[in-house]
Amino acid sequence: MCGISGFVSSVGLPPDATARAIAMRDTLYHRGPDDAGVWSDSHAILAHRRLSIVDVSRGHQPLSNEDGSVWVTYNGEIYNHDDIRGELAGQGHLFRTACDTETIVHAYETWGEDAVHHFRGMFAFGLWDVRRRRLLLVRDRLGIKPLYWAQAHGCLLFASEIKAILASGLVTAEARHDLVPELLATRTLAGEDTLFAGIHKLLPGHLLTWENGRVSVRRYWDLPVADDRAAHRDVRDADVVDEFRARLEESVRLRLMADVPLGMFLSGGIDSSAVAALMSRMIDRPLQTFSVAFADQAFNELEYSREVAQAIGADAHEVIIDERDFFDALPRLLWHEDEPIAHPSSVPLHAVSNLARRHATVVLTGEGSDELLAGYGRYPRIVWNWWAGTAWERMLPAGIRRFVADQIVPRAGGRIGRYARRSFLAMPRTPASMLFDNFAAVRLHDQQRLLAPRLRTLANPEQAYGRSIAEFHRPLDGSTFLDRVLYADTKTYLVELLMKQDQMSMAASIESRVPFLDHKLVEFAARLPDRWKLSGWTTKRVLREAMRTVLPTRILERPKMGFPVPFGSWLRGAALPVVREVLLDRRTRERGILAPQAIEALLGEHAGGRIDAADQIWSLLNLELWFRTFVDRQGIQQLPSLGPRVPLSTAFAAPRPVAGAEAAARRSLA
Numbered sequence: 001m002c003g004i005s006g007f008v009s010s011v012g013l014p015p016d017a018t019a020r021a022i023a024m025r026d027t028l029y030h031r032g033p034d035d036a037g038v039w040s041d042s043h044a045i046l047a048h049r050r051l052s053i054v055d056v057s058r059g060h061q062p063l064s065n066e067d068g069s070v071w072v073t074y075n076g077e078i079y080n081h082d083d084i085r086g087e088l089a090g091q092g093h094l095f096r097t098a099c100d101t102e103t104i105v106h107a108y109e110t111w112g113e114d115a116v117h118h119f120r121g122m123f124a125f126g127l128w129d130v131r132r133r134r135l136l137l138v139r140d141r142l143g144i145k146p147l148y149w150a151q152a153h154g155c156l157l158f159a160s161e162i163k164a165i166l167a168s169g170l171v172t173a174e175a176r177h178d179l180v181p182e183l184l185a186t187r188t189l190a191g192e193d194t195l196f197a198g199i200h201k202l203l204p205g206h207l208l209t210w211e212n213g214r215v216s217v218r219r220y221w222d223l224p225v226a227d228d229r230a231a232h233r234d235v236r237d238a239d240v241v242d243e244f245r246a247r248l249e250e251s252v253r254l255r256l257m258a259d260v261p262l263g264m265f266l267s268g269g270i271d272s273s274a275v276a277a278l279m280s281r282m283i284d285r286p287l288q289t290f291s292v293a294f295a296d297q298a299f300n301e302l303e304y305s306r307e308v309a310q311a312i313g314a315d316a317h318e319v320i321i322d323e324r325d326f327f328d329a330l331p332r333l334l335w336h337e338d339e340p341i342a343h344p345s346s347v348p349l350h351a352v353s354n355l356a357r358r359h360a361t362v363v364l365t366g367e368g369s370d371e372l373l374a375g376y377g378r379y380p381r382i383v384w385n386w387w388a389g390t391a392w393e394r395m396l397p398a399g400i401r402r403f404v405a406d407q408i409v410p411r412a413g414g415r416i417g418r419y420a421r422r423s424f425l426a427m428p429r430t431p432a433s434m435l436f437d438n439f440a441a442v443r444l445h446d447q448q449r450l451l452a453p454r455l456r457t458l459a460n461p462e463q464a465y466g467r468s469i470a471e472f473h474r475p476l477d478g479s480t481f482l483d484r485v486l487y488a489d490t491k492t493y494l495v496e497l498l499m500k501q502d503q504m505s506m507a508a509s510i511e512s513r514v515p516f517l518d519h520k521l522v523e524f525a526a527r528l529p530d531r532w533k534l535s536g537w538t539t540k541r542v543l544r545e546a547m548r549t550v551l552p553t554r555i556l557e558r559p560k561m562g563f564p565v566p567f568g569s570w571l572r573g574a575a576l577p578v579v580r581e582v583l584l585d586r587r588t589r590e591r592g593i594l595a596p597q598a599i600e601a602l603l604g605e606h607a608g609g610r611i612d613a614a615d616q617i618w619s620l621l622n623l624e625l626w627f628r629t630f631v632d633r634q635g636i637q638q639l640p641s642l643g644p645r646v647p648l649s650t651a652f653a654a655p656r657p658v659a660g661a662e663a664a665a666r667r668s669l670a
Contacts, residue, residue, distance in 0.1 A: 002031055002032045002048060002049055002050050002051055002061070002073075002074065002075040002076075002160075003025070003028025003029075003030075003031030003032050003048070003049040003075065003159075003160045003161070003164070003506075004028075004046075004047070004048055004049075004073040004074065004075045004124065004125065004126055004147075004158070004159065004160050005021065005024040005025050005028065005046075005047045005048075005073070005157075005158065005159035005160065005164045005165075006021060006024070006044065006045050006046040006047050006073060006126055006128075006157070006158060006159075007020075007021070007024075007044075007045060007155045007156060007157040007158070007168065007170070008043055008044040008045075008128070008133075008135045008155065008156050008210060009043055009044075009154050009155045009156075010043065010133070010154070010212055010213040011154055012042055012043060013040065013042065013043060013044070013045060014153075017040060017045050018038065018040065018045065020168045020169060020170065021038055021040070021045045021046075021047045021168075022038060022047065023167045023168065023169070024047055024157075024159055024164040024165070024167045024168050025038060025047035025048065025049055025164070026049070027161070027163050027164045027167040028049045028159070028160055028161060028164050029049060030336070030506060030507055030508075030509055031049050031051065031075075031160060031161075031506045031509070032048070032049025032050040032051045032509075033049070033051065033509050034050050034051055034052040035048075035049070035050035035052065035059075035060060035061075036048065036049050036050070037050070037060055037061050037062055038062070039062040039064075039071055041128075041130060043133050044071075044128045044133075044135065046062040046071055046072075046073040046126060046128060047062075047073065048061040048062055048073045048074075051361070051506075051509060051510075051511060052259075052260070053077065053258050053259065053260055053361065053362060053511060058096070058097040058098070058099065059097060059099040059101060061073055061074060061101060063097075063099070063101050063102060063105065064105060065093075065105040065106060065109055066093075066094050068130070069129070069130045069131055070105045070108055070109060070127065070128070070129055070130065071105070071127070071128045071130065072101065072104050072105050072108075072125055072126065072127045072128075073125065073126050074101045074104055074123065074124075074125035074126075075123065075124045075125065075145050075147075075160055076121060076122045076123030076124060076125070076140065076144075076145045077100060077121045077122055077123070077255075077257065077511075077513070078100040078103060078104070078119045078120065078121040078123060079120050079121045079254040079255065079257055080118075080119070080120040080121070080254070081100035081103040081121075084103050084107060084118055084119075085102075085103055085106075088103070088106045088107065088110060091110060093106040093109070093110075100121075104119075104125060104127065105127070107119075108127055108129075108136070113136065113207060113209070113220075116138050116207060116220055116221075117220070117221075119140075120254070120518070120519065120520070121140065121254075122140045122142075122144035122145050122513070122514070122517075123138065123139075123140045123145055124137075124138065124139045124140065124145040124146060124147035124160065124202075125137070125138055126158050132211065133211065133212070134209065134210065134211040135156065135158075135208075135209065135210040135211070136207060136208070136209055137149060137158055137202055137207065137208040137209075137210075138202075138207045138208075139202045139203070139204055139205070139206060139207070140204065140205075141204060141205045141221040141519045141522075142204050142205070142368070142490075142494070142498070142517045142519065142522065143203070143204030143205075143494070143495045143498050143499075144498050144501075144502070144514055144517060145160075145502065146160055146161065146201070146499055146502055146503070147159075147160065147201070147202040148160075148161065148162050148165060148194065148199055148200065148201050148202070149165075149199075149200055149201075149202060149208065150165050150171050150198050150199045150200065151198070151215070152170045152171045152198070153170050154213070155170060156210045156215065157170060157171065158202075161338055161503070162194060162196055162199055162338040162339070163335070163338055163630075165199055166196075166630070171198065171199065173196055173630045173631050173633065174196065174197040174198070174631065175195060175196070175197065175627065175631050176193065176194075176195055176196070176197050177455065177593070178458055178463070179193060179195060180451070180455060180458070180593065180623070181444070181447055181451070181455065181458045181459040181460075181463050181464045182463065182464045182465070182467075183195060183339075183340065183619075183623070184440075184441060184442040184447060184464075184619050184620075184623070185436065185437065185440040185441065185442060185443070185444065185447070185464040185465065186436065186440065186441070186464070186465070186468060186492065186493075187342035187343070187441050187493075187496060187619070188342055188492060188493065188495065188496035189339075189467075190467035190468050190470075190471065190491070190492045191203070191467045192217075194338075194339060195339050195340070195626070196339075196630070202217070203217075203219075203495075204491075204495060205219055205220060205221035205222060206218065206219050206220065207220055221519070223475075223487055223490055223491075223522065223523075223526050224523050224526050224527060225475035225479050225483045225484075225486075225487050225526055237545075240528070240532060240542065241542060241545045241546050242546075243524070244521075244524065244525070244528075244532075244542045244543070244546050245546035245547075247518075247520065247521045247524055248274070248278065248515065248516070248521060248543075248546065249278055250518075250520075250521075251515040251516070251518035251520075251521050252275055252278045252279050252282065252364070252515045253282055254515075254518065255364055255513040255515050256279070256282060256283065258361070258362045260360075260361035260362060261288070261359065261360040261361055261362070262283075262288075262360055262361075262362045262363070262364070263287070263288035263289065263290055263356050263359060263360035263362070263363045263364075264276045264279055264287055264288070264289045264290070264314075264363060264364050264365075265289075265290055265291075265352060265356070265363050265364070265365045265366070265512070266289040266290065266291050266305045266308060266309060266314075266316070267291065267301065267304070267305060267366070267563065268291070268301055268302075268303070268304025268305035268306075268307065268308055268555065268558075269304070269366065269555075269558070269560065269561065270366075270369075270540065270543060270544065270547065270551070270555060270556060270558070270560075271366030271367075271369040271370070271375070271516065271543075272365065272366035273308045273366075273547075273551050273555050274366070274543060274546075274547045274550070274551065275364050275365070275366050275515050275516075276289060276308060276309075276312060276314065276364075277308070277311075277312050277547070277550045277551055278550070279364060280312040280313065280314060286313055286314055286315045287312065287313075287314040287315070288314070288315050288317065288356075288359050288360055289305065289308075289309050289314045289315070289316050289317065290317050290318075290319075290352050290355050290356040290359075290360075290363065291305040291306075291309075291316065291317070291318045291319075291352065292318070292319050292320075292321065292348045292349075292351050292352035292355070293318070293319075293320050293321075293348075294320065294321060294322065294348070294565070294566055295320055295321070295322040296322075296566045296569070298566070299564050299565065299566045300320070301561060302318060302320075304554075304555065304558065305318075307552060307554065307555065308551070308552070308555060311551070311552055317355055317356075317359060318355075319351050319352060319354075319355045321347075321348060321351050323566070323570045323573075323574065323575060323642060324642050325351070326344075326347050326348075326565075326567075326570075327575065327578060327639050327642055328639075329347055329350065329351070330347060330625075330639065331625060331629070331636050331637040331638065331639060332636050333346060333347060333350055333504065333507065334622060334625050334626060334629060334636075334637075335629055335635070335636045336350075336503050336504070336506075336507040337499070337500070337503045337504070338503070338630075339626065340619070340622035340623050340625075340626045341500075341622045342441075342496050342500065343497075343500060344565035344567045344618055345500075345563040345565055346500050346503075346504050347565070348563065348565065349500065349501070349504040349505070349563075350504040350505075350507055350508060353504055353505045353507065353508035353510055353512075354508045356508070356510055357508045357509060357510050360510065361510055361511065362510065362511045362512075362513065363505070363510060363511070363512050363513070364512075364513050364514075364515060365501060365512050365513070365514055366514075366516065367497060367498065367501050367512075367514045367516065367517070368494065368497075368498075368514050368516035368517040368522075369516040369540065369543065370540075370560075371486060371489045371490045371493065371494040372486070372490075372516055372517075372521075372522060372525050372526075373525060373532075373533045373539070373540040373541075373542065373543055374482060374485075374486060374530075374533040374534040374539050374540065375539045375540045375560060376539070376560065377539070377559070377560055378439055379482070379485065379534055379539060380534060380536070380537045380539065382434060382435060382438075382485060383481065383482060383485075383534065385423055385424050385434050385438075386424075386429065386434060386481055387481075388423075388424050389424030389429035389434070390429065392424050392425070392429075393429060404425055405425060405426045405427070408425075409421055409425050409426045422438055430461075431465070431468075431469045431472045431473075431488075432461040432465045432469060433461075435468075435472065435485060435488070436464075436465040436468055436469070437461070437464075437465065440464075441615045441616065441618070441619045442615070442616045442619050442620070444459050444460065444461065444464060446616060447459035447464075449595065449598045450594060450595055450598045450599060450602065450616070450620070451593065451594065451595060452592050452593055452594060452595055453595075454592065455593065467492075468488055468492050469488075471487060471488040471491040471492060472484050472485070472487070472488040474487065475487045480530055482530045482533065482534060483526075483530075486533070498514070498517075501514070525542070528542065539560065544556050567614050567617075567618055568606070568612055568613075568614030571603075571606055571607060571614060571617060572606070572607050572609065574642045575642060576603065576607050577640065578639055578640050578642060579603065579617060579621055580600075580603055581640055582621055582624055582625065582639070583599050583603070583617075583620060583621060583624060584596060584599060584600060584603075587628065587632075588624050591624075591627060593623070593624075593627075594620060594624075599620065602616065602617065603617065625637055
């Protein structure tokens with residue numbers, strides 16, 4: 001895992017190009033503390049920071065082909081590089097290293113842009129064709145590895161992280177205020193835009209070419225929704241389960257490729273437990289697992305990860321953090337994530353990454369299964385709501401439906417009222433309402449109150465959800481409603497989760513790998529009928545069936561918990577003054593993004609227990625901290641203290657680990 005950066009110019013590089021490229025490169029030190037390199041000619045400069053994983057002693061980058069006519073700076077892993085290497089060597093290509101990096105330059109020589117179709121793995125790279133003066137930027141199919149780009153002063157710049165592009169001094173941090181409603185609603189931005197004006201993300205499954213100052217971006221892979229689904233209709237259930245398990249096993253086995261220690265992030269949910277169980281059978285020593293929890297027992301799920309670790313004979317390592325650790329780390333992690341942090345779980349993810357770094361350089365994770373196999377609890381609710389809404393529309397005329405929505409539902413109290421207000425009884429049967437606004441971090445009607453007047457006109461369905469809705473409608477032919485929901489989430493929500501995974505692990509200088517997102521496994525799962533993903537209220541059916549002889553029943557039948565963070569309860573205690581100081585001080589008021597009186601009322605209502613506004617407050621807090629860090633150029637912020645500080649070196653590291661159940665017993669007594 002590495003950090004890549006560089007820039008190109010059709011009129012020639014500026015005299016200080018090397019200094020600028022080194023500044024970009026070394027901003028990414030955390031992504032590659034083991035080695036650094038830079039290479040240039042008259043029109044291109046490539047830079048690289050390396051975290052050594054494969055062929056540790058000889059993998060220096062940027063790296064070229066035999067005659068120096070093709071150069072690459074690369075981040076990721078190509079798991080089938082040995083197979084490709086054999087084919088290329090048979091055609092006369094000479095290899096100087098055992099690194100997968102060298103496979104890229106020789107594959108490009110042979111197949112050009114089509115080389116990407118031969119790669120199986122996670123990757124982002126910049127390749128310079130010296131003879132053609134042509135830059136090729138490529139990002140892997142699912143977006144596991146990040147890649148950003150911008151144009152300024154006659155140059156095209158690229159990097160693994162936005163902050164590296166800013167470090168060039170050629171691009172200034174300016175905010176896209178018009179995208180604030182979408183960010184607050186969906187937690188992320190669909191499409192190629194970022195919250196930084198003029199800085200774009202290369203989308204998953206896309207490649208960019210730059211030649212003679214002209215940029216061209218095209219999609220080279222897409223999720224094969226409903227493609228060849230008929231082939232599965234007459235297949236025995238047992239055969240579907242066996243094939244899914246075989247493909248998952250193959251994916252896990254491929255991701256054991258490394259010349260450094262490996263481990264596993266283990267939450268105790270079915271996804272990470274499945275990968276851990278399979279992984280433990282493929283290595284010749286106890287698996288090292290890493291888990292994180294909060295000191296608040298209501299948000300501590302270590303009993304599940306301990307049960308799995310004991311069942312597979314793993315050496316379990318744990319770290320427990322509290323609210324002081326959380327708020328101490330938050331400003332620094334926002335800098336690492338480049339844009340406002342979408343999910344509070346990013347903070348404990350970084351804590352467990354720091355723990356893992358003491359024992360391993362590579363970890364496997366369970367990310368991606370939910371979007372692949374309809375794993376979130378909201379999926380059954382979405383599907384039920386949609387089809388119940390269809391029947392509701394057919395049964396009753398519009399006037400009666402409006403009367404129920406406007407007059408009856410608002411008067412309903414208690415739990416029934418809360419459900420009714422989030423159901424087909426109260427909202428139109430549209431993707432904007434049922435899929436997106438219904439599960440938004442800050443719903444549009446709340447944005448009308450919380451945003452300053454100049455932004456309220458932008459808080460509308462088209463502005464906030466237009467691009468997500470476009471993804472929902474893309475796979476029409478032969479696709480089901482669930483197909484479209486999962487496709488949209490894969491193209492939007494999953495991309496953000498993968499950035500969280502990448503940036504929080506790389507901030508600790510470790511590489512994370514995601515077996516569920518092997519593109520061959522993804523293609524197989526995408527073609528499965530809905531019943532293998534969502535069967536009534538049972539999610540991820542094919543995975544549960546495939547793991548029935550591998551995992552404890554309690555893990556297989558455990559409801560999905562996500563990773564709950566007690567942020568809402570902290571806001572009713574010591575954290576409230578900290579958040580108030582950020583959201584209601586002079587800088588925030590003068591920025592003109594938020595409505596101060598509405599924010600004050602929101603904090604008071606949440607603190608008093610009248611509403612649960614944790615998601616809203618989290619999103620607004622991160623937005624303001626982002627402005628201060630990047631747009632105001634104030635750097636990493638310092639939040640007011642919650643009380644006696646616990647140093648990050650201890651708060652984000654476990655005590656010396658003890659293996660297995662003994663370790664669990666000791667920690668439970670601590």
